[in-house]
Amino acid sequence: xxxxxxxxxxxxxxxxxxxxxxxxxxxxxxxxxxxxxxxxxxxxxxxxxxxxxxxxxxxxxxxxxxxxxxxxxxxxxxxxxxxxxxxxxxxxxxxxxxxxxxxxxxxxxxxxxxxxxxxxxxxxxxxxxxxxxxxxxxxxxxxxxxxxxxxxxxxxxxxxxxxxxxxxxxxxxxxxxxxxxxxxxxxxxxxxxxxxxxxxxxxxxxxxxxxxxxxxxxxxxxxxxxxxxxxxxxxxxxxxxxxxxxxxxxxxxxxxxxxxxxxxxxxxxxxxxxxxxxxxxxxxxxxxxxxxxxxxxxxxxxxxxxxxxxxxxxxxxxxxxxxxxxxxxxxxxxxxxxxxxxxxxxxxxxxxxxxxxxxxxxxxxxxxxxxxxxxxxxxxxxxxxxxxxxxxxxxxxxxxxxxxxxxxxxxxxxxxxxxxxxxxxxxxxx
Amino acid sequence: xxxxxxxxxxxxxxxxxxxxxxxxxxxxxxxxxxxxxxxxxxxxxxxxxxxxxxxxxxxxxxxxxxxxxxxxxxxxxxxxxxxxxxxxxxxxxxxxxxxxxxxxxxxxxxxxxxxxxxxxxxxxxxxxxxxxxxxxxxxxxx
Numbered sequence: 009x010x011x012x013x014x015x016x017x018x019x020x021x022x023x024x025x026x027x028x029x030x031x032x033x034x035x036x037x038x039x040x041x042x043x044x045x046x047x048x049x050x051x052x053x054x055x056x057x058x059x060x061x062x063x064x065x066x067x068x069x070x071x072x073x074x075x076x077x078x079x080x081x082x083x084x085x086x087x088x089x090x091x092x093x094x095x096x097x098x099x100x101x102x103x104x105x106x107x108x109x110x111x112x113x114x115x116x117x118x119x120x121x122x123x124x125x126x127x128x129x130x131x132x133x134x135x136x137x138x139x140x141x142x143x144x145x146x147x148x149x150x151x152x153x154x155x156x157x158x159x160x161x162x163x164x165x166x167x168x169x170x171x172x173x174x175x176x177x178x179x180x181x182x183x184x185x186x187x188x189x190x191x192x193x194x195x196x197x198x199x200x201x202x203x204x205x206x207x208x209x210x211x212x213x214x215x216x217x218x219x220x221x222x223x224x225x226x227x228x229x230x231x232x233x234x235x236x237x238x239x240x241x242x243x244x245x246x247x248x249x250x251x252x253x254x255x256x257x258x259x260x261x262x263x264x265x266x267x268x269x270x271x272x273x274x275x276x277x278x279x280x281x282x283x284x285x286x287x288x289x290x291x292x293x294x295x296x297x298x299x300x301x302x303x304x305x306x307x308x309x310x311x312x313x314x315x316x317x318x319x320x321x322x323x324x325x326x327x328x329x330x331x332x333x334x335x336x337x338x339x340x341x342x343x344x345x346x347x348x349x350x351x352x353x354x355x356x357x358x359x360x361x362x363x364x365x366x367x368x369x370x371x372x373x374x375x376x377x378x379x380x381x382x383x384x385x386x387x388x389x390x391x392x393x394x395x396x397x398x399x400x401x402x403x404x405x406x407x408x409x410x411x412x413x414x415x416x417x418x419x420x421x422x423x424x425x426x427x428x429x430x431x432x433x434x435x436x437x438x
Numbered sequence: 439x440x441x442x443x444x445x446x447x448x449x450x451x452x453x454x455x456x457x458x459x460x461x462x463x464x465x466x467x468x469x470x471x472x473x474x475x476x477x478x479x480x481x482x483x484x485x486x487x488x489x490x491x492x493x494x495x496x497x498x499x500x501x502x503x504x505x506x507x508x509x510x511x512x513x514x515x516x517x518x519x520x521x522x523x524x525x526x527x528x529x530x531x532x533x534x535x536x537x538x539x540x541x542x543x544x545x546x547x548x549x550x551x552x553x554x555x556x557x558x559x560x561x562x563x564x565x566x567x568x569x570x571x572x573x574x575x576x577x578x579x580x
Contacts, residue, residue, distance in 0.1 A: 385503035388445040418449045420501045
């Protein structure tokens with residue numbers, strides 16, 4: 009039942025004791041990070057001032073801006089030669105964020121992912137296919153190493169090419185698949201088109217995450233594909249996948265408290281919310297060498313679910329992520345900020361400064377369209393208008409890594425930029 | 439030799455055409471000829487009117503995306519085969535017709551042409567002594 013029984017079944021007291029011990033170690037270690045060293049000094053803080061978990065509140069928050077401002081290596085708490093891996097998430101307009109790992113960090117990350125996979129019943133004999141993007145996107149290598157750690161035959165199918173994914177599932181006898189929810193629905197459609205009944209394959213377990221989705225969507229995936237689907241939560245600043253995961257109860261995600269200290273705050277007042285209330289999740293890493301993060305504001309909105317989980321784990325349960333406290337969009341697992349779209353559009357003098365991002369679901373597939381106002385009819389030629397549309401699409405794709413549908417609209421038909429302009433219209437069904 | 443056509447960006451939405459027509463009406467301008475084809479999301483509405491600049495400024499001041507485009511208005515005798523013969527002159531000269539529409543006036547057919555090469559088109563018009571309407575002649579329509 010448990011891969012790390014001693015850690016997974018710790019009592020609340022046991023968890024807090026371990027957390028305090030690891031926090032103390034982390035705080036001392038943070039003095040090796042130029043960023044935290046300076047921050048402690050500025051706030052007249054010493055690691056010894058934090059005597060209880062409650063004292064954590066004395067430490068200022070760390071934000072994504074801090075990560076960007078200290079690009080690329082300013083957050084690191086170890087010499088560069090001790091690091092073995094770098095992951096980076098796409099930047100908005102400024103620097104991207106960089107996350108560094110030592111070998112121990114990678115091992116611990118793999119252990120966390122392996123623990124999640126074991127928790128939902130996967131074993132050595134399973135065949136695990138990962139349809140995440142590889143490379144800088146942590147859902148690729150993160151699951152790869154975790155699945156290998158468990159000893160599963162692991163297929164790094166990577167993203168896209170649906171026909172090939174289906175061929176792998178049937179030919180290799182894939183029993184477990186990691187996919188973003190909208191892609192799982194897409195797989196089902198194409199399987200049916202190919203005359204393959206998903207229930208005839210060996211696929212039994214789906215791990216879904218990296219994209220907001222509803223309980224109804226999960227149920228649909230489970231029914232159509234004949235699988236159990238478990239929610240996965242990760243974020244690149246905290247390694248990637250393996251931060252929190254659903255247990256077989258399928259009623260909330262256990263966040264691994266031997267790795268993270270969780271706080272839920274009101275994003276406006278920055279004060280802790282009342283127990284069980286929605287707020288922004290703040291995480292402190294307590295099992296990390298290369299890049300410890302103290303009170304990192306994740307911008308993800310969720311709440312801690314009350315009660316004790318029948319699975320025997322006392323690590324707190326997080327509700328599904330309910331959105332963001334900033335304007336970041338998550339589409340197909342890719343993080344997108346409207347400012348990225350705006351920066352590209354500004355380069356086209358043919359366009360006005362108004363635009364609207366519309367997110368919608370077409371045939372179970374989440375799509376993004378960008379409506380832009382034509383400022384001047386610079387041509388009388390359809391081909392040139394089409395060229396403009398294609399060029400905007402191409403540049404947006406290069407920046408966002410997803411291909412939006414660009415729609416030219418009449419000037420004045422979109423919300424004006426003055427005041428609080430509505431830039432994003434989310435019509436997705438979840 | 440050429441006239442100006444107004445080209446207006448138009449969304450495929452109920453009422454879009456009416457908005458444009460109302461503006462032209464408020465300027466007390468006739469529509470001599472106009473054309474729009476069925477594209478999916480947007481189109482270019484092309485209009486021949488007396489005083490195209492007046493129409494252009496009026497539409498632009500109302501926030502519409504407008505373009506003044508140089509086109510030819512070739513006037514042809516109302517007999518079978520004239521159009522075929524006329525267009526063949528352009529074909530022989532290697533001139534592409536980008537778009538064309540026509541209207542009928544005083545027993546003559548008028549072809550509105552946009553070609554790939556305005557300078558070369560002028561040569562062909564001179565060579566074959568084709569009769570083209572001028573902007574002054576358009577004024578008689580109002």
